Amino acid sequence: MHNAELKKIPAVDKLLTQNKIIELTKQFGSELVVYSIRQVLQAVREDVLKERKTPEMEKIINKIELLILSIAGSSLKSVINATGIVLHTNLGRAPLGKAVIKQMEPIINNYSNLELNLQTGKRGHRKSHVTELIKFITKAEDAVVVNNNAAGIMLCLKTLAFKKEVLISRGELIEIGGSFRISEILKASGAKMKEVGTTNRTRISDYENAITEKTRIIFKAHKSNFHMIGFTEEVEIAQLSKLAKIHNLILIYDIGSGLLRKPECLALKHEPDVRSGLNDGADLITFSCDKLLGGPQAGIIAGKKELISKIAKAPMMRALRVGKMTLAVLSSVLKFYLKDEDLFSQIPIFMMLNQDKEKLKNIARNLSVELNKKNIKNKIVESFAQVGGGTLPDLRLESFAVCIVPCAEDNRFAGKIFKKLLRLERPILGVLREGNFLLDVFTIFEEDIPYIAGALKKIIN
Numbered sequence: 001m002h003n004a005e006l007k008k009i010p011a012v013d014k015l016l017t018q019n020k021i022i023e024l025t026k027q028f029g030s031e032l033v034v035y036s037i038r039q040v041l042q043a044v045r046e047d048v049l050k051e052r053k054t055p056e057m058e059k060i061i062n063k064i065e066l067l068i069l070s071i072a073g074s075s076l077k078s079v080i081n082a083t084g085i086v087l088h089t090n091l092g093r094a095p096l097g098k099a100v101i102k103q104m105e106p107i108i109n110n111y112s113n114l115e116l117n118l119q120t121g122k123r124g125h126r127k128s129h130v131t132e133l134i135k136f137i138t139k140a141e142d143a144v145v146v147n148n149n150a151a152g153i154m155l156c157l158k159t160l161a162f163k164k165e166v167l168i169s170r171g172e173l174i175e176i177g178g179s180f181r182i183s184e185i186l187k188a189s190g191a192k193m194k195e196v197g198t199t200n201r202t203r204i205s206d207y208e209n210a211i212t213e214k215t216r217i218i219f220k221a222h223k224s225n226f227h228m229i230g231f232t233e234e235v236e237i238a239q240l241s242k243l244a245k246i247h248n249l250i251l252i253y254d255i256g257s258g259l260l261r262k263p264e265c266l267a268l269k270h271e272p273d274v275r276s277g278l279n280d281g282a283d284l285i286t287f288s289c290d291k292l293l294g295g296p297q298a299g300i301i302a303g304k305k306e307l308i309s310k311i312a313k314a315p316m317m318r319a320l321r322v323g324k325m326t327l328a329v330l331s332s333v334l335k336f337y338l339k340d341e342d343l344f345s346q347i348p349i350f351m352m353l354n355q356d357k358e359k360l361k362n363i364a365r366n367l368s369v370e371l372n373k374k375n376i377k378n379k380i381v382e383s384f385a386q387v388g389g390g391t392l393p394d395l396r397l398e399s400f401a402v403c404i405v406p407c408a409e410d411n412r413f414a415g416k417i418f419k420k421l422l423r424l425e426r427p428i429l430g431v432l433r434e435g436n437f438l439l440d441v442f443t444i445f446e447e448d449i450p451y452i453a454g455a456l457k458k459i460i461n
Contacts, residue, residue, distance in 0.1 A: 096296070158189040221254040251284075263344070291391050367452065377407060384397060
C-alpha cells in the first residue's frame with residue numbers, strides 16, 4: 001500500500017506548473033515556494049508511511065499556500081478590540097492613537113538627532129529627549145528609560161544591591177506577566193532576597209527587625225494585578241521612607257502600572273501614581289510605559305539624581321536601553337501629559353476611561369443600527385469593562401455590549417462566530433459570555449463600526 005500511495009505524491013516540477021503555485025511564485029519568489037513545496041511533500045510522505053492516504057492535489061496546494069503565508073504573510077495584524085478590556089496584554093496593551101503616530105512619523109521616517117547635540121554639534125545622549133519631560137511630570141530629580149519594567153527592577157538591584165540584602169514583604173512577592181516572578185528577578189540580579197512579614201500582614205516592625213549590616217534596599221511592589229481583602233495590612237511608602245533614612249537604606253517602589261500623575265479621572269483615583277510615590281519619600285520608582293502611561297513597551301526608573309547617575313553608568317544599561325522608535329513614541333505621549341484636556345482627547349486609554357454611560361450607549365446604538373441594516377439580529381445588553389494589563393483588577397467599569405442573536409437554534413453559534421472573526425484579515429476579538437457572543441463597545445473605536453457590521457454580514461450569511 002505504501003508504494004502505491006507514495007507514487008501518487010506529485011513531483012516538485014509538476015506542482016510548479018499549477019496556476020495557484022505560479023501566482024504564489026510571482027508574489028513571494030521561487031525560493032520560498034520551492035522550500036514550502038518540499039516541506040509539505042515531506043510531511044505528506046511521512047503521513048503515507050503511517051498508513052494514511054495521499055491527499056488530493058488541491059489539498060496539497062492549499063497546504064503549500066498556508067505554509068507560505070505563515071512564513072511571509074502578515075502575522076502581526078491590526079485587531080479590533082471588542083472585549084471591553086482597555087489594556088489587553090494579548091493585544092499589545094495601550095494603543096497609541098493617531099495623534100502620537102502623526103508626531104513620530106517624520107522622526108522614524110528620516111534620520112534624527114538621536115545622539116547629536118544640536119547646540120554643540122557634538123555627540124549627545126539619547127536619554128535627553130525624554131528625561132526633562134519625565135522630571136517635569138513626575139517631579140523626579142532624574143530618570144532613565146529601559147526596555148521594560150522588569151529590566152528596570154533588574155538594573156536597580158544589580159547596580160545598587162549586588163550580593164547585598166533586599167527586604168521585601170511576603171505579600172508582595174507577586175508574579176507578573178509571562179510567569180515572571182519578583183523573587184526570580186531578585187535572584188537573577190545577584191541581590192539576596194530577605195522576606196519579611198506574612199502573606200496578608202506586614203508591619204513596619206517586620207522590616208525594622210530584619211535589617212542587618214548587609215541590608216542595602218527596602219523594596220516595595222504595588223500589587224497591581226490582584227486585590228487582597230480581609231485581615232490585611234501593609235506599610236505605606238512614607239513610613240518605609242522614614243525607616244530607610246534612619247538606617248541609610250535605599251527605598252525602591254515598583255509601581256508597575258505606570259500612572260505618572262493623577263488626572264481628573266475618577267476611575268483612577270485609588271491607583272498609586274509616580275509623582276505621589278516620590279513625594280511620599282521613595283528614592284526610586286520603577287514602572288511600565290505601555291499600561292496606564294499609555295505609551296510603548298518600555299520601563300522607566302525615576303527618582304534621586306545620585307542613584308540614577310549610578311544606574312545610567314552601569315555596564316548593563318547599554319544592553320537594556322531603548323531605540324529611537326521607542327523614544328519617539330514615548331516623547332510624543334509624554335507631551336500630552338502637560339494638559340489634562342490633551343490627555344483625554346488624544347491618548348486612547350484615557351479617552352476610553354473617561355467615557356460616560358450615555359456615550360457608551362450611543363456607540364452601542366450605532367453598532368446595533370449598522371447590524372440591523374445588514375439584517376443581523378442583535379440586542380443591546382449591559383456589560384462591564386476592565387482596565388486590564390495587570391492593573392486595577394477589582395475595578396469594573398459600566399459598559400454596554402451588542403449581543404449577536406443566532407438566526408436559528410444553534411448551541412455552537414457563539415463559538416463559531418468568535419473563531420471566524422479571528423480569522424479575518426483584520427481580526428475582531430469579541431467576548432464569549434454565558435453562551436452568547438458579545439461585542440463590548442467600551443474598547444471599540446466608532447470609525448470601526450461599519451467594518452464590524454460588514455465582517456459579521458459576510459460570516460453569518
